[in-house]
Amino acid sequence: MPGYMLKGTCHCGEAGWTLETVPKSVTACNCTICRRYGALWAYGYDGFDIQTTGQTNTYQRRDSGDINFHFCAICGCVTHFIVCSEDENGRKRAAVNVRMSDPAPISALPIRHFEGHDSYKELPGDGRMVKDMWF
Template sequence: MLTLACHCGLIRVRIDRRPDYIHECNCTLCSKTGARWGYFQPADVAVEGAARGYTRADKDDPGAEIGFCGRCGSTTHFTLTAGAVAKFGNGVMGVNMRLADERDLAGIELRFPDGRGWAGEGPFGYVRPASIIGEDAGLA
């Protein structure tokens, strides 16, 4: 089990397992929130504390609501919007893995999807090859 927390500790996120991989997306939302997303089933994630939500206004169907701490501003997680749930089902929730200690993520593949170039349908392209977290630091 991993317990992650925002900078001030007001919001805690508990997950029962490590993610299979982590995305560091280059879309404007992900890059400006500083998130690296691990993906989980919503039932496998427990968020404690009152997160504030932000849904981007620059898209007709934004897809996700970003949760963040109203006190320190740390991005903590995302949930799918009603439109995305209707389109894809409620099978995914994102957790900002930057909140974890990197040693707890050693050996996990870090992928770099091209969110800026993604049209919203089909698979992502990638802007550079994947890497393994901790490999350069001798943690893997």
């Protein structure tokens, strides 16, 4: 969809992101960190289809050390993550927390459930959409 842009900001509005692609779904992961953050992720590449703004602090995963989670330096909302290493095309995989966006444009997107705690596998869909997980 040409010109499509989804935007998200933290609670105080100091940190944010834009996603310049139409996500087909978002991911809920139950790994040790994502389940604590309660994030719903939409994926892209840092500096390509994901642009970020504002001052963030980072937390690097302790177990694998390959992902930096970014959160607003003022209000603490988790806005996005960026994988530390580049892929074969010199890009860094990234994801934005769609819970930072307006619900209307993404409410009907299906939720992909990823078992990131034990098996590291995608689980079968259960029909839930973003609008089913706002609470």
